[in-house]
Amino acid sequence: NDVERLRLTRKLNMNIFLAQLIESTNDTWGVDLFEVDALSNHRPLTHVALHLFKQRNILKQFQIRELTFFKFISAIEAKYRNNPYHNNIHATDVLQASHHMLNFSVFKNVFTELEVFAALFAAAVHDVDHPGVTNQYLINTNSDLAILYNDESVLENHHVTLAFQTLSTEGCDVLSTLNRKQHQMFRKMVISVVLATDMSKHIQHIGHLKTMVEIRRLSSSASSIIDPENAEDKLQILQSLVHCSDLSNPLKPLNLYLQWTDRIMEEFFRQGDLEKSLNLEVSPLCDRENSNICKSQMGFIDYVVHPLWEIWSRLTQPDCQPIMDILESNRVWIASQVLTEDDKHDGDDDGDDDKDDDDGDDDVIR
């Protein structure tokens, strides 16, 4: 009957739209993964990972059965919790951004298939079973995880351990076809890339990248900026590539960036609520009552995201420029909102002498 036909037509159109979105993950920066989540029955990671691993021919190269990879990545996706931010959509976002940047021309003929496999595997699992609270919170509350990992990169150690434990689930061992040497190298790379997503390592990333860019600039003889023979350098680049992907929200189209901002704020606010209920002092910027979302984002961009991406873009020029342009335009928009947000608050204060000094500068920002 008509209703049934309409339902089937709608279902068919949704699947066609989903297929088009997934196809676009091959070569597009800023795919709407919230849309992929909605159309894929909340399985974006499984859909996108299967597609990208097949598109890169990784399964064939390592004779990995598609069913085995499907079982593994589905088991991983099921272990991501439904946090506002640290969930399976974020994992898909970091995977797709990492895939995109591995295609930068500066990395042509640099990485082996095993290194690419390890980097994308690490991106997909890098936050698995994230509890939605920070390392500091786990340490402050004497959690089992902090005790288990001695307060050192507690979350990141947990993500890696759980990923490798998942391999021993029935039918999920995607590494069974690797020889001993490959398995050893793969495991070393995945551990180091996931542990490198701990924000406490952020400053070290910037230092390593600066050194690498400096050395390349001085030895201008080296045509290709990266030496494919230098395994240490390559591993550091893969660590920075996934870390940059983990910090790529402000470099995405504004409508996506703002959704990630709402989500991370909600996740940190919930931690603030927990801290209040446990009579712990509330972490800075986690307090629902007095936080200024745009000011947090300005600080995040100016002190964390831009310093990292500025040096990353120098290493990866020219392919990073379009992405840096998005960061710049998003920052201008945020700055304009800070002013509006201040105006709003100014309205609350009385006798605040700057509310009527309309010197017109604000328009410049807009």
Ligand SMILES: COc1ccc(C2=NN(C3CCN(c4ncnc5ccsc45)CC3)C(=O)[C@@H]3CC=CC[C@H]23)cc1OCc1ccccc1C(F)(F)F
């Ligand atoms: C889209 O927006 C964000 C996405 C991810 C993060 C993430 N933040 N962090 C840390 C949190 C603590 N940090 C700081 N603490 C105090 N003062 C400052 C001053 C400037 S950073 C900083 C440094 C970044 C993480 O470890 C998360 C896990 C791994 C990667 C990145 C994640 C932060 C986003 O928005 C900003 C923000 C939001 C909510 C509250 C605070 C912040 C804030 F601005 F503070 F960051």
Ligand SMILES: [Mg+2]
């Ligand atoms: Mg993490």
Ligand SMILES: [Zn+2]
């Ligand atoms: Zn992450």
